[in-house]
Amino acid sequence: MKRNEFVIPMKTGIRLMFLLLFLGVTILCAQTKMSTPEAAALKATVKALSDQTETITADFVQYKRLDFLSDDIKSEGKLAFKSPSMVKWEYVKPFAYSVLFKNETLFINDNGNKSDMDMGSNKIFKQLNQLITASIKGDMFDASEFEVSYFKKDGNSEVHFNPKDKQFAEFIKSFHITFNTKGEVQEVKMIEPSDDYTQIVFSNRTTNQPLSDAVFAQ
Amino acid sequence: MRYLLSSVLLVLFVSCASYPKKNGFTASVRQPIQNPYFSDASKDYVYKANIVAFGNSFSGIFIVKKLGEDHHRIAFTTEMGNKIFDFTFQGEDFKVNHILKKMDKKILINVLKNDFRVLVKENPSMEKTFQKDSNSIYETKIGNKKYYHFLSKEKLNKVVRVGNGKEKVEFTFSEINDNIALHIQILHKNIELKISLKSI
Numbered sequence: 001m002k003r004n005e006f007v008i009p010m011k012t013g014i015r016l017m018f019l020l021l022f023l024g025v026t027i028l029c030a031q032t033k034m035s036t037p038e039a040a041a042l043k044a045t046v047k048a049l050s051d052q053t054e055t056i057t058a059d060f061v062q063y064k065r066l067d068f069l070s071d072d073i074k075s076e077g078k079l080a081f082k083s084p085s086m087v088k089w090e091y092v093k094p095f096a097y098s099v100l101f102k103n104e105t106l107f108i109n110d111n112g113n114k115s116d117m118d119m120g121s122n123k124i125f126k127q128l129n130q131l132i133t134a135s136i137k138g139d140m141f142d143a144s145e146f147e148v149s150y151f152k153k154d155g156n157s158e159v160h161f162n163p164k165d166k167q168f169a170e171f172i173k174s175f176h177i178t179f180n181t182k183g184e185v186q187e188v189k190m191i192e193p194s195d196d197y198t199q200i201v202f203s204n205r206t207t208n209q210p211l212s213d214a215v216f217a218q
Numbered sequence: 219m220r221y222l223l224s225s226v227l228l229v230l231f232v233s234c235a236s237y238p239k240k241n242g243f244t245a246s247v248r249q250p251i252q253n254p255y256f257s258d259a260s261k262d263y264v265y266k267a268n269i270v271a272f273g274n275s276f277s278g279i280f281i282v283k284k285l286g287e288d289h290h291r292i293a294f295t296t297e298m299g300n301k302i303f304d305f306t307f308q309g310e311d312f313k314v315n316h317i318l319k320k321m322d323k324k325i326l327i328n329v330l331k332n333d334f335r336v337l338v339k340e341n342p343s344m345e346k347t348f349q350k351d352s353n354s355i356y357e358t359k360i361g362n363k364k365y366y367h368f369l370s371k372e373k374l375n376k377v378v379r380v381g382n383g384k385e386k387v388e389f390t391f392s393e394i395n396d397n398i399a400l401h402i403q404i405l406h407k408n409i410e411l412k413i414s415l416k417s418i
Contacts, residue, residue: 070262198298
């Protein structure tokens with residue numbers, strides 16, 4: 001089945017996944033801007049970390065905030081990554097839905113209903129590839145596609161990525177990524193132009209454990 | 219006596235075989251009608267949605283919130299939370315708070331507006347009532363369109379939009395539990411569009 005209208009938000013999500021997979025590190029109270037050397041140190045650590053990351057698995061809890069709702073919409077799932085570019089993003093509660101990114105194709109499994117999308121000739125997909133490469137090399141923070149700013153917050157680091165691309169910015173005004181002191185991604189917040197947001201909090205992260213290809217079977 | 223008179227009048231009035239009469243229903247006394255499925259302002263109504271439209275298939279999260287009397291907000295997002303559209307229904311007013319540029323087409327918005335208004339309209343204006351066993355049909359008007367609301371044992375389980383005596387759109391409410399329809403389907407008969415909602 002074809003998926004035309006909704007390709008972009010999906011890819012925005014995928015793009016975000018890659019973004020957060022390769023990042024790592026640092027520091028202090030309330031949100032204060034990092035100095036240039038502090039930001040440089042963060043970037044260096046990220047490069048070192050991404051160079052040695054072959055696989056990642058983690059659980060996540062997602063909170064969707066809409067200003068008119070009484071409560072956030074909560075969902076839970078699992079994330080698996082295998083170098084260089086296989087990613088599976090799988091919701092398990094309260095619904096079964098997974099997105100697998102593999103061989104230039106996006107495979108979707110919606111509670112048993114499978115479909116896929118070839119992204120080889122797609123402009124956004126090409127940008128995504130660049131983003132992945134940049135992330136693996138460790139120069140993610142210098143990507144020309146985002147305005148990047150660095151903050152220290154409650155002992156952790158928070159990096160804000162504001163997309164420059166207008167098409168992209170229609171969906172996401174800013175990504176906020178929080179790292180713990182070990183340099184692991186703790187949470188990601190995708191903020192929409194309306195200020196509604198999606199917050200994804202990670203836990204049980206493991207890195208460089210052998211991951212069978214079966215995990216990434218479509 | 220007045221009721222008797224009005225039902226007699228009703229029978230006379232609908233004598234030229236309307237949609238319910240073709241289906242074996244007879245005209246009966248008017249009763250007030252209520253669609254309770256999105257009527258609790260303290261609840262966030264959240265559904266997993268699957269949509270098949272014109273050869274495309276996609277899914278997401280469908281959200282309804284009652285904000286006040288005759289005032290609802292309806293939003294649709296991807297599973298990851300990116301907003302696809304966000305509408306406000308207030309009285310006769312309709313407002314697009316947000317819609318993806320790719321979907322920002324009047325014809326599409328009108329289809330969605332007409333469909334979703336039916337979901338949130340709690341007390342549609344009634345034209346006629348028909349009865350068969352423990353089933354009732356209410357001929358109603360929402361916006362400027364004619365609908366039939368089907369109740370079985372006083373529970374709303376189907377709404378049909380009819381044009382020229384033919385079904386155009388069918389809304390079904392099933393797995394009803396405590397005024398929540400756990401499963402809702404909107405099926406268009408004249409265009410390829412099916413929206414399935416499952417409460418989560």
